[in-house]
Amino acid sequence: MPSQWRPDRPYNDLPRLPPNIDLETKPVLKQCIRARAALAELKQSAELIPNGAILINTLPLLEARASSEIENIVTTADKLFRHLQAEGTADPATREALRYRRALLEGFATLENRPLCTRTAEIVCTEIKGTEISVRRVPGTALVNQVSNEIIYTPPETESRIRELLANWEQFLHAADTLDPLIRMSVAHYQFEAIHPFTDGNGRSGRVLNSLFLVEQGLLPMPILYLSRYIIGHKSDYYRLLLDITRKNDQAGWEQWLLFMLRGVEETATWTAAKISAIRDLAEEAVRLVRETLPKIYSRELIDVVFEQPYCRISNVVEAEIAGRQAASRYLKALVSIEMLREQAFGREKLFVNVKLLDLLTRDEDGVDSQSP
Numbered sequence: 001m002p003s004q005w006r007p008d009r010p011y012n013d014l015p016r017l018p019p020n021i022d023l024e025t026k027p028v029l030k031q032c033i034r035a036r037a038a039l040a041e042l043k044q045s046a047e048l049i050p051n052g053a054i055l056i057n058t059l060p061l062l063e064a065r066a067s068s069e070i071e072n073i074v075t076t077a078d079k080l081f082r083h084l085q086a087e088g089t090a091d092p093a094t095r096e097a098l099r100y101r102r103a104l105l106e107g108f109a110t111l112e113n114r115p116l117c118t119r120t121a122e123i124v125c126t127e128i129k130g131t132e133i134s135v136r137r138v139p140g141t142a143l144v145n146q147v148s149n150e151i152i153y154t155p156p157e158t159e160s161r162i163r164e165l166l167a168n169w170e171q172f173l174h175a176a177d178t179l180d181p182l183i184r185m186s187v188a189h190y191q192f193e194a195i196h197p198f199t200d201g202n203g204r205s206g207r208v209l210n211s212l213f214l215v216e217q218g219l220l221p222m223p224i225l226y227l228s229r230y231i232i233g234h235k236s237d238y239y240r241l242l243l244d245i246t247r248k249n250d251q252a253g254w255e256q257w258l259l260f261m262l263r264g265v266e267e268t269a270t271w272t273a274a275k276i277s278a279i280r281d282l283a284e285e286a287v288r289l290v291r292e293t294l295p296k297i298y299s300r301e302l303i304d305v306v307f308e309q310p311y312c313r314i315s316n317v318v319e320a321e322i323a324g325r326q327a328a329s330r331y332l333k334a335l336v337s338i339e340m341l342r343e344q345a346f347g348r349e350k351l352f353v354n355v356k357l358l359d360l361l362t363r364d365e366d367g368v369d370s371q372s373p
Contacts, residue, residue, distance in 0.1 A: 005246060007150075010139070010157040014165060014194055017172035021251045023183055028255060031262040032180050038269035039182075039219050045273040046221055049280055051304040056105070057084075058279075058309060058361055059224040059272065064100035066228035067207045070235060073097060077362040081310045082346070089347065096130075100204055103127035107212045108223050116173055116209065116216050118166040118197075124212075125198050125205040135162050135197050143196075153246060155196035165195045173213065181217040185210055186261035187254075190245055207231070226272050230264035278360055283307050286340060293338050297331045306332075306341065310358035311351045 004013040024032075049055055061080045068075065075094040080101075083090035087098055103124045110120055118135070125133040136159065143153040156162055169191050173184060192206045211223035231238050241260050244253040283303060290298045305320050306312045317328035332352045335341040341352040 006154075007152050008142070008154060010154050011194070011246070012156045012158075012161055014156055014191075015249060016165070016168045017187060017191055018175075018179075019187065019249070019254055021254055023179065023187065023254065023258065025251075025255050028183065028258045028262065029180075031259055031266070032182055035182050035262045035265040035269070036180070036219075038266045038273070039214070039225075042225070042269040042273040042276070043220055045276040045280075046224060049276060050283075050300075051308070052222065053308045054279060054283070054304070055224050055276065056222055059226060059275075060101045060104045061097075062361065063104065063207075063211070063223075063226050063228050064097045066226065066232050067204050068093070068097040068100055070207075070228060070231055071203055078358065081358065081361070082351070084309060084311070085313065086346070096128075099128050099130055100208070103205075104208050104211060104223050107208055108215060111212060111216055116212055117170050118163065120212065121166070121192070121197065121205055121209060124208045125201045128201045128204050128208075133198050133201065135159050135166070136199055138199075141196065141199060152243065153194075155194065162195060162197050165191075166197060169195065181213070181219060182262060182265060183258060185213050186258050188213070189261065190242060190257060193242055194246060224272060224276075225265070225268055226275075227264055227268050229271070230268045234260070234264075275360070279307070279357070282356055282360060289338060289340060290335070294334050297334055302331060306335065306352070306354050307357060310354045310361060311346075312341070312354065313349065313351060 005011055046052070046055055058081075061084070062077060065075060065077050065080055073093050073096050075091070075097050079090065079094045080097055083094055083098065087095055090098065106127050107120055107124045110123060114120070122134055136157075139157045141155055141157075142151045143155075144151050156165060169188060172191070173188050175184070189206055189210055192209065193202060196202050198205065207228055208223075210227060211220075211225055214220045214225060215223055237260060241253070241257045245257055247253075286303050286307070287300065290303060299322065301320060301322050302317070305316050305322065308316070312332065314325060314328045314332060317323055317331060318325055322328065323331060332341060333343070336343050336352065340354070342355050344351045344353050
């Protein structure tokens, strides 16, 4: 155990990156190859979707729900989809999860103008918390066991020290070496969580940054890797392995952490690719159904609109310039008549629910429930 680390004292001597060990052991490289192959399949699946908005409007919401649940902010995917365009009527947990989605998309947008950096992290955390967030300036932050209230980790203190560590984190992310990006992402994720640069929102910010880094490195076209699903399923291992590195900083601890993260990428990428394939099949099934039964109103643009999110409004059809308000209402009601959509009251407006799409997105399995209307 490093002599300078104690859980109840600020870890100002947190080792800089890269770790002074062999990160690319044989087991790690083997798992990295599998994870890269799964990511390549996910990237291909995403590029085969005719309308990318279908993915960017849906999968980040699933990630938002799961990442928020890791922090004990619990809502449902159904609530998130229902309140996506009516956030003001949502409960606090749903609003906070919706802010996570905005943070993911805002961070994605910043990649056009700057590489992933400390400022990106501040922008992401600001969106997540709904208030301006910057690097910590005050002491007193500590992580405690929620059951025993025992302090398990105290991150570095003073703004200058934290910014110095974050500058090293940035340099490591973009180092021009041969280290695989997935290994670099996993190492950098540990370091970001150990720096713990903000007073709150660090875990969610760090998970957003993982997705953004994969996009920045060209491994994905958009932030659609639903990695928090894996972390929820292995939550105790996630926190245990993070703390093991801090306690020991040894070869075994780093290898176990890297294997954990790389398995997560592989499993999540495979699951997400299967989910995307199912969405694509469902959309093509809808195209055939509407073309055959309602040829007078059929257009690919109309199908795209009702697949961009499970809860469609008349205004969505109007804004897509498919039809005026009266015709848009008539089109959606026609889709209800063939049981492709279900009409539902929501306050003073009507929602048109793509039931099979909602079922597909909210179920853990990949396929569509054949019993759905």
